[in-house]
Amino acid sequence: MLTLAALGGFTVMAAAGWLLVLEAEDAILEALVAEAVQAQDRPEGSPARPLWLTYVQDDAALCQRTGLAAAPDTPGPHELFTSADGSASFLIAGIADRWRVWLASDREREFRLRRDRAGRGWWLADLSYFEFTEERVASVRTSILAASVGVGLLALLLGGLIVRWTVRPVVALAARVQAGSGLLEASARPLAEGCPDDEVGFLARALDESRVRVAESLVRERQFIAECSHELRTPLAVLKAATVLLPEVAEEPEGRARALARMTRAVQRAERLVQFFLVLAREGRERAEARWVPLRAVAEEAIEDQRAIRPDPARVLAVAIPPELRVLADREVLLMLVHNLVGNALQHAPEGGVTVAWSADATLTVDDEGPGFPDTGEEVRPRGYGLGLALARRLCETQGWTLRTARSPAGGARVSIQFPKAALREGIAVY
16 A cells, blocks of 8 residues: 555656656747747847748748648747648647647647737747657667666665665664563663664663563562561451450450450451552552541550560550640551551560650651661561561652651661651541
């Protein structure tokens, strides 16, 4: 289809060019004839008459010489075609007459007619003097045809070489992509390595950027699945501890009520965790519902759950938060963060206490007395345990909070969550 369209367009352009050439030729010849006639019509100092220009005395002589049935009514200029012997001729009045000339092979001689200055006779210009003979036309036509074929073959050869030279980097890039089975690995060779700084290089760099984004997405997905699985173990551990404790306190109404309350909270938390992780998996495009939450009550609930999971009377778990402080947040999100930060502190600080405190710069801190973070600030924990600081940081970003790590005053680890001022309030709120 494209070949036919290109061929059609070439044909139209060739025809248009041919018509333009003919029109230009006619305009040049007409100007030449007009100049020669004007020179002959001058009363004095007329130049020598050219061989191709003839003067005819009157209309009768014109008809006899050219074979016309009648002389033209207007002074001209007129375009006249006759046969080689002058027996047949006609004037050109429009495009239809031109088609008759092109289709009739016996009318080969072309003339131009103009009235003289006195209006009696005619100037007859024989344009055959300006044309090639048939033999010369045939030879020139053959030469042009041969040259056209040669130029076409050369253009085809050069076009093929140019296409191969142009497509070679794309083919090499495609082969590198097909051979790169480990493109999503961090150590994979960049596709843009060795590529020139052109369109192919731009494409290779775009593919590298896409590969990096896909690889990072896969890493986040794997980490997310691991974190989800371990995070859901927390309410399951609370449920397990409550089911173990429930038979022991079956005869105690208060103990049974506490165990059932823990079981209810664990089931509700597991349900909310699933919903929250679905939101987090969509990169926080769906914000959790925010309410004014008492921060101290959330911290105490998180510590109570951790005590149920890790019963150790010797460990001191302290809360230093004003009871009237309220934070604009989703309660389950906040509880999950504090719960995991306290759990990580207990996990990595086998001895010593853990303190959940509030500072005047709108920051919630969780301090332990363990080995703390290394100088790089990276988290020190077994892979896959708890929420993890990377996922916790992503969670804080979705809520508009800032998570930082540092050393605690006791030399252990400190994880702080800074809230915006607009998300804080002191007073009583219903939640």
